[in-house]
Amino acid sequence: MDKGALFRQLHEAPGAFLIPNPWDIGTAKLLASFGFKALATTSAGFAFSRGLPDGAVAFDMMITHCKEIVAATDLPVSADLERGKGDSPESAAETIFAAQAAGLAGCSIEDYTDDPDNPIYDFSLAVERVAAAAEAARALHNDFVFTARAENFLHGRPDLDDTIARLQAFERVGADVLYAPGITDIEMVRTICSSVSKPVNVLAVPGFTMPALADAGASRISLGSKLTTHAFGMMQRASREMLEQGTFEFSKDCMPYVDLQRLFSTGSL
Template sequence: MTAGGGVERFRSLHHGRAAGDPLVLPGPWDAASARIFADAGFEALATPSHGVSASLGYEDGHTPADEMFAAVARIVRAVDVPVTADIERGYGLGPEEIVERLLESGAVGCNLEDSAGGELVDPRRQADFLTAVHEAAGGRLFVNARIDTYLRGSAQPMADALVRGRLYVAAGAECVYPIGATGGDIGVLARELNVPVNALARVDGGPSPRELGAAGASRITFGGGLAQRAGAAVERLARELRGG
């Protein structure tokens, strides 16, 4: 079963947005947090691999595929808004199986990142991978291509992001996520790539979602930041209960 409205509803939320009014996608880490965000009125949600992994007792990047897809399915079942899933690089699954597992979970889209083991993947290899996922999905999933040049020590992160972004858009990605890009870089990428750009908003300072939207982002996500903030609140509660 697909979350409320399905992929076409989710796809439409990315377009026709005014500057400064991006699509803000909180990142639930379990069904309870998903319901809280949906009840607050958010139009859609985006699961973060970091937050979901922590909720399952794993370090980010070490969650078994079965457990991640099961967690996504529980989140989807808990809400009536579209849910897209961060599935890292697909857990070593082939494109057809990635699509099948996502559709079984009810997710309407996914993030696929272009680094592995802390290193950037060759962009043409990544483009081929995205092409295969896009073709297997046949329009049934909204693919957000994460670009890791700002994370992985590129000497020219924006120039490299443009090269990668052009390849990924040609491969069928409907949105690009240059994680870590801010300010003017976001605007350049949005103009040059002519697809929605996903920006990372940090909960510990930095540009607000509205400011990132004004810079050119059409979509805002938070990575594992919201789960980490909730975890910090639980830590404070634990200390209070212990009398510390």
């Protein structure tokens, strides 16, 4: 069975599954060794690892990164491809073809324009882009799980009604998974999940739990850039300790060198 089909099966199983987001080859191998069933890239996490702000990674560089993550693990990998190759429906379709050629089992495309003055695509264009991407996904020889994202809540437009209308329209034109990042209220998650029939991805935030999200109807829980920013936070706290206190207590929380050496030498902990 191809990885796209395996990835689809995870969404069709009862309950919810957790899909963590590595930002490089090492973290992909590490997360795979822990027993997760699938991985997803993070556009922000990869950008930060390159010393760039989120949104500043060129599409070709992102695809190269995706190929590296796919090659690092036997797990299905989905990619955060932001708004894809461009603004048009045709570019959305081209994004799917590029993703499949990279070996990905799925990917997501946003309705965020990358224009701070007009951050969300007009409704009709957003739907046309999703329709073109979904049609491209259906044309592939292997199974491919396409996720359509409604970005209102991440970009200053906390309009639940419009978000649901977009997700419902994305479902009608063929998206496999629906995703509205930035939701922080479990009842909103429940409302979204009850408003559509396709699997819903939810971005984990403090206060959410896997059992509560599964009960609310979510199928997939992702972390976005949270593992990356957590690692940066650990660096920040360690640096402050060394500079301000002159101590090295942070090293008590380090993953043992021998474990990482074993993992990267043999492929298992």
